Amino acid sequence: MESKQKSIGQLPGLSTRVIHHGDSFAEDTGTVMPPIFPSSTFEHGNPKGFDYTRSGNPNFKILESVLSSIENCKYATVFGSGVSAITAIVSSLNSGDVVLCEENLYGCTVRLFEKIFKKFGVKVSWADFTNPSSLKKINEVKPAMIWLESPTNPLLKIIDLKKVCDIANQNKIPVVVDNTFATPVLQQPLELGATLSLMSTTKYINGHSDALGGAVCTQDPLWEERMKFAQKSLGLQPSPFDCWLITRGVKTLTLRMNQQIKSATALANLLAKNSAVNWVRYPFREDHPQHHIALKQMSAGGAIITASLKANLKQTFSICRSLNYFTLAESLGGIESLVCHPASMTHASVNAKTKAFLGIDDSVVRFSVGCEDLNDLSKDLQNGLELLT
Numbered sequence: 597m598e599s600k601q602k603s604i605g606q607l608p609g610l611s612t613r614v615i616h617h618g619d620s621f622a623e624d625t626g627t628v629m630p631p632i633f634p635s636s637t638f639e640h641g642n643p644k645g646f647d648y649t650r651s652g653n654p655n656f657k658i659l660e661s662v663l664s665s666i667e668n669c670k671y672a673t674v675f676g677s678g679v680s681a682i683t684a685i686v687s688s689l690n691s692g693d694v695v696l697c698e699e700n701l702y703g704c705t706v707r708l709f710e711k712i713f714k715k716f717g718v719k720v721s722w723a724d725f726t727n728p729s730s731l732k733k734i735n736e737v738k739p740a741m742i743w744l745e746s747p748t749n750p751l752l753k754i755i756d757l758k759k760v761c762d763i764a765n766q767n768k769i770p771v772v773v774d775n776t777f778a779t780p781v782l783q784q785p786l787e788l789g790a791t792l793s794l795m796s797t798t799k800y801i802n803g804h805s806d807a808l809g810g811a812v813c814t815q816d817p818l819w820e821e822r823m824k825f826a827q828k829s830l831g832l833q834p835s836p837f838d839c840w841l842i843t844r845g846v847k848t849l850t851l852r853m854n855q856q857i858k859s860a861t862a863l864a865n866l867l868a869k870n871s872a873v874n875w876v877r878y879p880f881r882e883d884h885p886q887h888h889i890a891l892k893q894m895s896a897g898g899a900i901i902t903a904s905l906k907a908n909l910k911q912t913f914s915i916c917r918s919l920n921y922f923t924l925a926e927s928l929g930g931i932e933s934l935v936c937h938p939a940s941m942t943h944a945s946v947n948a949k950t951k952a953f954l955g956i957d958d959s960v961v962r963f964s965v966g967c968e969d970l971n972d973l974s975k976d977l978q979n980g981l982e983l984l985t
């Protein structure tokens with residue numbers, strides 16, 4: 597059975613596309629939900645062309661059909677984690693290649709470049725892509741690839757993706773956008789000109805903090821081939837069960853995000869009014885430094901808020917610990933609210949000088965707003981901040 601979506605012609609809405617996928621690979625049963633195919637291997641010569649699960653599995657295909665549909669692109673490849681997806685892309689480079697990276701990339705991406713791929717001769721050049729001089733750097737460095745993230749972690753810097761992609765495309769330089777924070781619901785990097793849109797499906801896509809996964813989306817058949825090759829040859833494949841969980845989780849992506857964004861907007865404003873807060877960063881607030889770019893390329897401000905408290909390390913930690921509904925934990929994008937102290941958690945391995953340079957001091961906290969009642973979350977934050985007065 598061909599994917600039903602394709603026969604409809606006009607593209608259905610996003611909330612429809614997260615729920616309906618292509619082939620279930622069990623058409624004789626009339627199953628409403630897809631089965632799980634834990635088989636490691638498949639009979640030679642089967643009509644769907646399955647071979648060995650490291651190089652493809654029905655549950656990979658089902659999730660890939662949803663992800664390519666919501667990214668509105670031809671191809672998606674799923675991986676065992678966001679870091680596996682990053683590894684797959686970087687492994688396509690050659691020794692001596694230079695990657696021009698946004699300087700505020702996700703910590704594990706930086707670690708992969710500096711501790712692993714550096715040994716194999718892949719070089720990195722860093723730039724602040726909110727600074728117009730970074731665009732000149734593209735011509736100076738002539739990188740083999742440009743690596744961006746927007747919004748960045750944890751300061752939610754917004755990079756003008758179209759502007760960078762336009763220049764990169766003129767020079768035939770592939771651009772990777774890590775779209776984990778925004779998801780295709782808020783931002784479509786491929787439409788803005790990126791070659792590859794990557795996401796950790798561990799976060800919003802699955803949304804329930806019970807599976808790890810990653811994906812790379814593209815319109816380019818050559819890149820699709822490279823991603824499928826990396827999946828099987830590096831052993832970066834996910835488990836069929838995790839794909840099944842993520843296929844289930846993504847069905848409520850728009851529902852969850854609508855609620856999370858509404859609450860995050862309200863909580864960002866609440867925090868900004870609180871006298872115990874130095875500053876609040878939220879992409880759709882007017883005081884965000886790249887507010888106008890956020891409005892241009894995102895359909896909403898997302899559900900992550902970063903704030904600086906008028907507090908030292910000990911006080912900041914006490915406040916984080918005192919919250920009832922915001923669990924102090926790494927990760928983001930689940931239905932449950934989380935709070936993170938980047939200086940001692942996600943960015944603990946970053947040296948003090950770099951942290952200061954990036955603006956991550958002991959007073960900075962990052963909230964991942966979940967789906968709880970806004971009233972409870974508001975009270976929780978207000979009670980926590982009262983510790984400072």
Ligand SMILES: *Cc1c(COP(=O)(O)O)cnc(C)c1O
Pocket residue numbers: 677678679680702704745749774776777796797798799808809810
């Ligand atoms: C979490 C995350 C990753 C890595 O994903 P894992 O699934 O944890 O491997 C990559 N990029 C960003 C922006 C993330 O938040």
